[in-house]
Amino acid sequence: MxxxxxxxxxxxxxxxxxxxxxxxxxxxxxxxxxxxxxxxxxxxxxxxxxxxxxxxxxxxxxxxxxxxxxxxxxxxxxxxxxxxxxxxxxxxxxxxxxxxxxxxxxxxxxxxxxxxxxxxxxxxxxxxxxxxxxxxxxxxxxxxxxxxxxxxxxxxxxxxxxxxxxxxxxxxxxxxxTLYSIGMAIEPCLVPTTGEYGFNLAEDEMEIGIGIHGEKGIYREKSETVDKIVNRLLEELFKHTKSSRLIVMVNGMGGTPDSELSIAAKYVMENLSSREVTVSKLLVGDYMTALDMQGFSLTVLDENQTVLDALEAKTDSKYFK
Amino acid sequence: MxxxxxxxxxxxxxxxxxxxxxxxxxxxxxxxxxxxxxxxxxxxxxxxxxxxxxxxxxxxxxxxxxxxxxxxxxxxxxxxxxxxxxxxxxxxxxxxxxxxxxxxxxxxxxxxxxxxxxxxxxxxxxxxxxxxxxxxxxxxxxxxxxxxxxxxxxxxxxxxxxxxxxxxxxxxxxxxxTLYSIGMAIEPCLVPTTGEYGFNLAEDEMEIGIGIHGEKGIYREKSETVDKIVNRLLEELFKHTKSSRLIVMVNGMGGTPDSELSIAAKYVMENLSSREVTVSKLLVGDYMTALDMQGFSLTVLDENQTVLDALEAKTDSKYFK
Structure with a gap:
């Protein structure tokens, strides 16, 4: 290992x-x-x-x-x-x-x-x-x-x-x-205490609906470009969310480079714009990970002024940005 | 890819x-x-x-x-x-x-x-x-x-x-x-523009002296526990650094989970303590990466009050912490 x-x-x-x-x-x-x-x-x-x-x-x-x-x-x-x-x-x-x-x-x-x-x-x-x-x-x-x-x-x-x-x-x-999330992975995590991968994926496969404990997803699908992955995840989220004004989090799963989170964020915003959804706050980064899993999750929440104030409020956590 | x-x-x-x-x-x-x-x-x-x-x-x-x-x-x-x-x-x-x-x-x-x-x-x-x-x-x-x-x-x-x-x-x-660095990797990065890995490593191998452009290291060695890797890197750095008071950076290579950077940081500090080196500032995080490479680099710098003041000074970069 x-x-x-x-x-x-x-x-x-x-x-x-x-x-x-x-x-x-x-x-x-x-x-x-x-x-x-x-x-x-x-x-x-x-x-x-x-x-x-x-x-x-x-x-x-x-x-x-x-x-x-x-x-x-x-x-x-x-x-x-x-x-x-x-x-x-x-x-x-x-x-x-x-x-x-x-x-x-x-x-x-x-x-x-x-x-x-x-x-x-x-x-x-x-x-x-x-x-x-x-x-x-x-x-x-x-x-x-x-x-x-x-x-x-x-x-x-x-x-x-x-x-x-x-x-x-x-x-x-x-x-x-009104808080909804869904995640995906292109590579599983390697669990240090067992020495085992959470699951195995072929070169052309991805997992949709992964958990944060190395669990495989609900759906195994052919891997896609990130714009299509973003749309796939948003389709799931919009089965639940009803608002056209959202707070959005793009969360890295731990092994995803920051560059790819930026790229995912771009397509999230483009996609939401095409759905005529306004994003009042965008959070992007590694917030809740699964070791070194490569992938990301999307979280949406109905706009709410108190939550917006909370997200902007000062914290001395180095990790909330 | x-x-x-x-x-x-x-x-x-x-x-x-x-x-x-x-x-x-x-x-x-x-x-x-x-x-x-x-x-x-x-x-x-x-x-x-x-x-x-x-x-x-x-x-x-x-x-x-x-x-x-x-x-x-x-x-x-x-x-x-x-x-x-x-x-x-x-x-x-x-x-x-x-x-x-x-x-x-x-x-x-x-x-x-x-x-x-x-x-x-x-x-x-x-x-x-x-x-x-x-x-x-x-x-x-x-x-x-x-x-x-x-x-x-x-x-x-x-x-x-x-x-x-x-x-x-x-x-x-x-x-x-007096600014010296050296890096290592247990997994190479996958370069998006070529679809190729920077190098290939066997299950029991690691690279010492990697670059940040996907280059393989100067030495290919049997993989080791992180305390031994830390010592290996510090041995290289102490061929150059002469001070017993250092500023130290533990830098993730992009795909390394934050938990492992914390673990590396622990062994860096233990090792430096055993060398009777005082660390006046410890920086840990992803500062300069190579896409999704898994590994870390260590940087040391002789203690210098102006540099310490600089490192503590305010910045609105979300990435310098």
Whole structure:
């Protein structure tokens, strides 16, 4: 297996050690919990996390204006409830804690268990579950993918506006009603802990509807030029979105060069223009990845002035741009 | 060939169109020259560039605090002298222009030809040539690689301090005397304009001393764990660097996931600590890439307070972090 790692079982620990060296504003608790060195003294605290392999998510968003804590599991593996509980305790300043959970059974179970344990200890904890991936037909089973990062930024902004836990939860729930994503890959990711590729593709094949854990897509198709891929993904998204004014994210899957994200962004904007859709904000970059997978996802969200303000608001995360 | 592109001959144009959609502070002149919409009214203007495929270099550094213009050639192909000349004319405000050239024969020839043409038209133009890649023994033939981005930031800061063209040129020349880089790859890049890989590697092989144009390395070796790779690269760098106080850059080659850059950074810092070297600034990220190549380079520079100030100074480039 060719990976820039030391011992595969140390992937998470080594990565967090390195991350701490890169960002002097964070510290690591219990080897897996990333928090801001200077905890927020008031305002709802935001806790997210999940398996690793999605960098910069989630630890890279532990920063002023975004998350207060990221609970990091091993690669593609949910963190345990005791770690989530420890994160809640580390960041709760008395104004309550919101858990931002991606819709995977392990994450939902472990975060909700931690929520109950924290509530039993007197913490005011709410949770929201992100399920933006429309590759999955069944709404209840939709996975949380790149749209989660928009939730991080929005909730971080609302917390900085001193909204209560109930108010933030309600606003995020409402926003998520029009948050839709779908992803694709031309190359799978190589999982360091197993030494295996998530799937195998022939030279002329691509996957539409991939997940962020190395899963193959819902559809295997002949590979196409990026303008056609963009149209294919937008066709899926427009089965759900109804607005003609959208916030749009073009998210790299980790191994996609920045040049190709620019090219994809061009065709996204051209395509949306031909559909007479106005884009009020365009985000392009690696926000929620699957290790070194080559591909991208598109996320759309109905225009909303508060979300726009949130996306423009200051954060000291080096990864939200 | 699997690449997220439309027509391969439109790679550069499509990429710049996309970049402009991502960054409302830039505009594109003559289809290949990226400049700031609001030109600097005073102070030495900085022009860099070269072939494309190194994103975010160079166009991503056209921003307050860094470059005034990036002249973009096709993938791995030098821009022509007339484009460099047009860039010089577009940004010269009367305080002179510094060309920051990576040491490749095409770039050096074309930028220097443009320099002469501009001088003949009365512009005050100086140039410096970055040759930080110690993979090449012969000093005159050393390639300009990731250290170039440190030069961009340093020169941008000096310009903002209102230093003259002569002063900036001299300071940058002095700084470059201790600027050394070397890179490695575990996977080659796929060049969109040819549809070919830069080289081929067996499952258990890696390349040490790769270039940023898809060139294979100087040494082909058995692949190793990242701690040993880090030591291998530092051994090469310490044949040149003499200081025990260093500025260090860990640069991703484009297809390397951020998690692995964090892991590499950890072992770089551990290794330098064991050599009793103090790191006064650590930069980690994709600064100067080779398309989707998987690997990283290390750059070291003797500690220097002005360079440290420059690296900390504000820029509105989304890519210098």
């Amino acid at each position: 060719k990976k820039l790692v030391n011992q595969r079982e140390n992937f998470l620990g080594d990565m967090l050690d390195g991350l701490k060296l890169r960002d002097s504003n964070i510290e690591i608790l219990e080897e897996t919990i990333v928090v801001r060195k200077e905890r927020k003294k008031s305002g709802v605290a935001l806790v997210s996390g999940g398996g690793s392999g999605h960098e910069p998510a989630h630890a890279g968003y532990v920063a002023e204006g975004m998350l207060d804590a990221a609970v990091c599991g091993e690669v593609f593996t949910s963190p345990t409830p005791d770690k989530v509980l420890a994160a809640i305790k580390a960041v709760d300043n008395g104004d309550g804690v919101l858990l931002i959970i991606k819709n995977y059974s392990g994450d939902v179970m472990n975060f909700e268990m931690a929520q109950e344990m924290a509530q039993a200890e007197g913490h005011n904890v709410a949770s929201i579950i992100v399920k933006d991936d429309v590759a999955i037909d069944n709404e209840e089973q939709r996975r949380g993918v790149a749209g989660t990062v928009i939730v991080h930024k929005y909730a971080g902004y609302l917390s900085d506006q001193n909204l209560s836990l109930d108010q933030i939860t309600e606003k995020v729930e409402t926003m998520m009603e | 699997k690449k997220l592109v439309n027509q391969r001959e439109n790679f550069l144009g499509d990429m710049l169109d996309g970049l402009k959609l991502r960054d409302s502070n830039i505009e594109i002149l003559e289809e290949t020259i990226v400049v700031r919409k609001e030109r600097k009214k005073s102070g030495v203007a900085l022009v860099s560039g070269g072939g494309s495929g190194h994103e975010p270099a160079h166009a991503g550094y056209v921003a307050e605090g860094m470059l005034d213009a990036a002249v973009c050639g096709e993938v791995f192909t030098s821009p022509t002298p007339d484009k460099v000349l047009a860039a010089i004319k577009a940004v010269d405000n009367g305080d002179g222009v510094l060309l920051i050239i990576k040491n490749y024969s095409g770039d050096v020839m074309n930028f220097e030809m443009a320099q002469e043409m501009a001088q003949a038209e009365g512009h005050n133009v100086a140039s410096i040539i970055v040759k930080d890649d110690v993979a090449i023994d012969n000093e005159e033939q050393r390639r300009g690689v990731a250290g170039t981005v440190i030069v961009h930031k340093y020169a941008g800061y000096l310009s903002d301090q209102n230093l003259s063209l002569d002063q900036i040129t001299e300071k940058v020349e002095t700084m470059m005397e």
